[in-house]
Amino acid sequence: MARIMIFGGHGRVALLLEPLLAARGDTVTAVIRNPEHAAEVAATGATPLVADVESFDLEQLTNLVAGNDAVVWSAGAGGGNPSRTYAVDRDAAIRSMDAAAAAGVRRYVMVSWLGSRADHGVPEDDSFFPYADAKLAADEHLRASDLDWTILGPGTLTLDPPTGRIAVDPDGRGEVSRADVAAVVAAVFDDPAATIGRTIRFGNGEVAIADALREQAS
Numbered sequence: 001m002a003r004i005m006i007f008g009g010h011g012r013v014a015l016l017l018e019p020l021l022a023a024r025g026d027t028v029t030a031v032i033r034n035p036e037h038a039a040e041v042a043a044t045g046a047t048p049l050v051a052d053v054e055s056f057d058l059e060q061l062t063n064l065v066a067g068n069d070a071v072v073w074s075a076g077a078g079g080g081n082p083s084r085t086y087a088v089d090r091d092a093a094i095r096s097m098d099a100a101a102a103a104g105v106r107r108y109v110m111v112s113w114l115g116s117r118a119d120h121g122v123p124e125d126d127s128f129f130p131y132a133d134a135k136l137a138a139d140e141h142l143r144a145s146d147l148d149w150t151i152l153g154p155g156t157l158t159l160d161p162p163t164g165r166i167a168v169d170p171d172g173r174g175e176v177s178r179a180d181v182a183a184v185v186a187a188v189f190d191d192p193a194a195t196i197g198r199t200i201r202f203g204n205g206e207v208a209i210a211d212a213l214r215e216q217a218s
Contacts, residue, residue, distance in 0.1 A: 002069040007053055009049075011074050013157075017185050019044045030048050032050055054092050072185060153199060155174020175203055191214060
């Protein structure tokens with residue numbers, strides 16, 4: 001059992017992840033910005049915590065994460081506003097990593113995206129560029145840290161039912177259900193030896209999640 005803090009606690013992936021972790025006996029704190037979402041989060045078995053990570057400085061975030069065993073970053077600005085995308089998906093994410101390090105919370109799991117590479121190919125005049133640029137910067141900061149990190153790069157997210165099966169390094173858009181993304185996050189905590197220090201890009205496939213993570217690590 002672990003104490004796990006999830007940033008972006010009311011996101012679609014987080015709302016599916018929280019009951020998975022709570023059912024295992026983990027103590028889950030879900031950070032949310034809107035207090036009106038607290039009841040929905042609490043229904044998952046997580047404890048909602050209202051905090052605006054976009055405005056929190058390093059000291060405030062350090063105090064926020066202190067006492068946990070792990071951090072999951074599943075927050076995002078949701079697109080549409082480039083300046084806010086950078087403020088949340090890059091700057092706040094990076095501060096949360098530095099805060100985790102400062103608080104001695106070594107385990108950090110980033111929910112990124114399949115295309116988060118230096119050669120992502122998104123042109124600067126594309127409306128998607130700020131997101132691609134911000135996620136890449138955050139991922140690179142995490143890789144350079146001393147944290148026990150895992151970066152998860154799911155492909156195009158769908159609302160399909162969970163399959164429990166994935167393909168690592170998929171071809172194409174790597175479509176994957178949000179429920180399976182949540183299951184992958186949970187599985188990462190079950191197998192730290194196979195997942196720490198790895199960037200795992202995946203979509204739905206034919207291999208059971210735990211087996212897929214283990215096979216790619218061997």
